[in-house]
Amino acid sequence: MNSSALPLKTPPSASNDSPDGAVTATATATPKAPRETTGLTPTRRRMLMVGFFVLVMAIWHFAVLLLEVSPLIFPGPRAVASALVELFQSGEIVTHLGVTLYEILAGFAFGAIFGLVLGALIGQSALLEAVLYPYVVAFQTVPKVAVAPLFVLWFGFDTTSKVVITATIVFFPVLANTIVGLRSAPRDQIELMKAFTASPWHVFRMVRLPQALPYVFAGLDIGIVLAVIGAIVGEFVGAQAGLGYLILQRNFSMDAAGMFAILVVLSLIGLVLHSLMKFIARRVIFWTDAFTDLSRGS
């Protein structure tokens, strides 16, 4: 195409027209693409999921049994299951679970809000990006585990230091995704708004912000899972309660099965929070397939 060879700023449509009427369709409305399906009924899919779980458990069970690993080092699934039951029956876990959940959710909330606001500012302003972003990246490069002792020093052994650590971990993926999202709006959508005399605020609110939401939710989804890690890292450095504290306690008493049980609880927390995030995302950004399972046919 001759027009594309010219190094000048041509409108998007100009590169598409050709004398013979051959036109490339530019789909900006992001219509739903035909979805790949696994061709499974929900029941069969669920059966496969359960079957695979049983298989993994069986392999674990027999591997520990046949290799004669000491249960003090690597317990089998039955030992872990009974430790798990014990954990809940004694009620010991309740306070610790509450503390850690609080740290995860509060840290996530602060980190996400901070990431969203700063991301919105940096995404809108080239100046702020030039001035602020290097520091943000530099801070992100520092391993949070390494700064965690400082936070405990500053904010104490209480939950506050864990909330802060969690927030700093959640912050970056939300920020980075918000920035990219706000810049992902197709040019002709913005041009059209301008042609209708839209102010920058209109463009932001009516196009950029909704367009950024799938990216933001991807960031939040990463953030919520990282929040679990953040809270545990904080508790490892110094805490009086929480699941991380409980793991360390079990470690001191050489209770491997108990540690495994808490790890299972942590994984379940992550799974539930991630599913919740997906559930919310699917309803908020209903117009994309970004958070729809491949197996869910439309």
Added chain:
Amino acid sequence: MNMPLTPQQVEAPAFGFHRLQKVFRSKDGGDVIALRDVGFDVRQGEFVTVVGPSGCGKSTLLRILAGLERATSGAVMLGGKAVTGPSRDIGVVFQAPVLLPWRTVLQNVLVPAQIQGRDIKVATERAMHYLTLVGLEKFATKYPGELSGGMQQRVGIARAFVNDPMLLLMDEPFGALDAMTRETMNLELHKLKERTGATIMLVTHSIPEAVFLGDRVVVMSPRPGRVTQIIDVDLPRPRSLDMINTDRFGTYVSGIRANLNAAGGLD
């Protein structure tokens, strides 16, 4: 080149270009003349089509009138005033429908009304009116993702009409549609124009489309983009698709094609 006004034309033109020039600075520092000495006036209620091959600057011309780009020199007048930026008096339709997928059809049509702070109740009535005119009143609560390409473009047209603009600008509005849908859309646009009396400038690279829709056809040739011919299309209105097969229609089309060929346009 400047087309003189006909003497009987007393009313002020809806819009007009005067000695318009647009030069793009290319990356290697050279200048590329996109438009050279373009000048013509368009009457109130006229349907003018601009036809030419790619690179003739027809889209640039439309974008300058829409206030999305500035001319290097020359004047663009809209309703007696010089164009300095996007205007509330203009509605636009691009090649892609550019609908917001998170808004329903009706909410999409209302976008310009919301931007310009119009009374939403009144605008909603008008939006439904135009959705009815383009045959989409039953789809008002659907989302763009549930619509075909042709239907999406009709939503875009209703959206352009919603503020009852003085002038409607259409940049290859049917370029992405298949040939059959395109013919239907041409007919619908023609009817819409007859009913609303709107002033429309439509840019296309299809000569038959330009002739079918236009009261006048502005023919442009590329590098540098300039007007080589302005043709009055003396075909009766309302027009029908059968007209495309008549000799008179064919004469217009072949005349324009010959003109473009002479200008080295159709390569």
